[in-house]
Amino acid sequence: MTTQPDIEQLLAFDRQHIWHPYSPAVPAQPCHLVESARGVYIQLASGEKLIDGVSSWWAVIHGYNHPHINKAIVDQLHKFSHVMFAGLTHRAAISLTRNLLTLVPANLQHVFYSDSGSVAVEIAMKMALQYWHAMGRPPKCTFATVRSGYHGDTWHAMSVCDPQDGMHTIFNNRLTIQHFADEPHCRFGETWDARDLDSVEALLEQYGAELAAFIIEPIVQGAGGMRFYHPEYLKALAALCSRYEVLLIADEIATGFGRTGRMFACEWAGVQPDIMTVGKGLTGGYVPMAATLASAQVGAVISQNAPGIFIHGPTFMGNPIAAAAANASLELIMDSPIVANVACIEAQLKQGLMPARDNPAVADVRVLGAIGVIEMKEAVDREKLQALFIANGVWARPFGKLVYLMPALIMAPDELEKLIRGVMKGLSAYAP
Ligand SMILES: *Cc1c(COP(=O)(O)O)cnc(C)c1O
Secondary structure (H helix, E strand, O other): OOOHHHHHHHHHHHHHHOOOOOOOOOOOOOOOOEEEEEEOEEEEOOOOEEEEOOHHHHOOOOOEOOHHHHHHHHHHHHHOOOOOOOOOOOHHHHHHHHHHHHHOOOOEEEEEEEOOHHHHHHHHHHHHHHHHHHOOOOOOOEEEEEOOOOOOOOHHHHHOOOOOOOOOHHHHHHOOOOEEEOOOOOEOOOOOOHHHHHHHHHHHHHHHHHEEEEEEOOOEEOOOOOEEEOHHHHHHHHHHHHHOOOEEEEEOOOOOOOOOOOOOHHHHHOOOOOEEEEOHHHHOOOOOOEEEEEEHHHHHHHHHOOOOOOOOOOOOOOOHHHHHHHHHHHHHHHHOOHHHHHHHHHHHHHHHHHHHHHOOOEEEEEEEOOEEEEEEOOOOOHHHHHHHHHHOOEEOOOEOOEEEEOOOOOOOHHHHHHHHHHHHHHHHHOOO
16 A cells, blocks of 8 residues: 555655656656556546546547456567567567558558657658659658648657647757648538638649648647548548649548547548558557558559668567557457447537537537547646646646547446536636
8 A cells, every 4th residue: 555655755756857748857746646547547546536538648549457458468478578570570460450451441551560659650751752762753852731730749740740839839940841731721510611722732733743742630630729620621632632643641640540430530531541640549558559551552662663672660660569459459449339439429528518618718619529629718727727627536638728538439428427527517617
């Protein structure tokens, strides 16, 4: 049994020495110490049992401590935990890839594994560069994207994040200049206006000859603002990319595996991207793993032209434990009505969160699939609001003006009700 002084000592050490995401080296407030997690609950050492509203950043789609994923990891551990992936392969990766290919758009035929979403994006961008190099068109070497996007924190992934409001403004003068079109304005579920693409078309017209690829998060712009845009936008974008000979990279790291109410958000628009990235929920959020998928065409062009290989190879590529976890997660997805479940979560989130519109501090409430967003008029005091959520039994992590929920896709109606109630109570008690 950990006593209160023990906990305080651990947290004091953590605060002095462990750097946490998007934090100062020594933050004003210590973190919360997690003792265990099961299903949709996180048990803190301090005694609170919190219902997790964010699935550990979109990732833990089946909940914590799921026996099927746990068993897959343990079974693999007892065979071997890692082997290099150059010249060697293993059943976990083969089985995972077989299952993955049944779920993704059918044109995607080659899977390149890595350890994080940002790296999967870097790999996607390198693939696009190598593709045009192999095609004998090296001038096609820059990238286009839309504003308000988020594609990760590594160097080239940062260069296609929103240039102004993104988290990376400070690095701008050191990043490769890419081309930015206006973000989509027609919202999901509202009337489509083809003029929404004008800025993209102008950009492709002007720079098409030097563009390797257009990268975009399909349907949901996540960390760049939690915006849901019209599927026609993606559809028309894909058509324009193909007209201007620009590869389309769909970044499904946040949206993949059912989150938006389709297995992949590209399905809303019937789009088959040339390259697609997945991560976050790939292993059910149990261990780090991401993947970059390429079309048969991209794979063939890179492989049949000098240098004949794709120049990338992470040390822990295809890690067997991660592959076993991911495979187990995909088995759960395939054996359960996950998309139908997300539709139920969507209906309940809509019903439960919409009343927040009556709160004068709230600017907008929107829901798509298992994503619920309450956008405030002003940026919130995160510490303050988070403390109110915790007091109401909820783990959520607002950023800027956004209070967002992306619960596990298996969250039961009574659990979701508890989550929504906690959030609404926390929010109504909140005064900046
Ligand atoms: C989270 C995210 C990434 C980066 O993934 P990491 O695993 O954090 O490196 C990239 N793209 C999108 C759309 C994401 O949501």
